[in-house]
Amino acid sequence: MAPEVRVGVGVFVLHTSQEQSTNPRFLMGRRLNSHGAGTYALPGGHLEFGETPEDCAIREVLEETGLRVTRVKFLTATNDYMPAEGKHYITLFMVLEPHKCESWDWFNWEDLEFAVGKQNDLKDGDVLEKPLFLPLVNLLRQRPGALPIIA
DSSP states (O other): OOOOOEEEEEEEBSOOOTTTTOEEEEEEOOOOTTTTTTTTEEEEOOOOTOOOOHHHHHHHHHHHHOOOOOOOOOEEEEEEEGGGGEEEEEEEEEEEEOSOOOSEEEEHHHHHHHHHHHHTOOOOOOOOSSOOOHHHHHHHHSSTOOOOOOO
């Protein structure tokens, strides 16, 4: 089978639309499946054939968090090549605001920036308490200034 590029969707579920524009809080969870297992990531998943990114975000947030959402906006995209896993994704980042949520942890933008900095500075043998899924690392590397806010 020839290598292929897949499309993933990651969703910034904001705590509120009234967040500080420089340090918004959003949901992240620790991944259980084999792709990115053990890393922290946003709710999201694969874009299905014929599906819009907005519909994918709505479906994945419902599947993963139980939240029914409707208002979703495109934020930015990253190019995520994972040679060790034999995978290559384009990840579309979306933004939305929930009214409630369970089973996820709230993070803020400064926490994410700090965690990416720590992940960038890893040395052989270092272990992170909360390793990040590559698309989140690439979001800060490839799209500086792309803050998940609702205008």
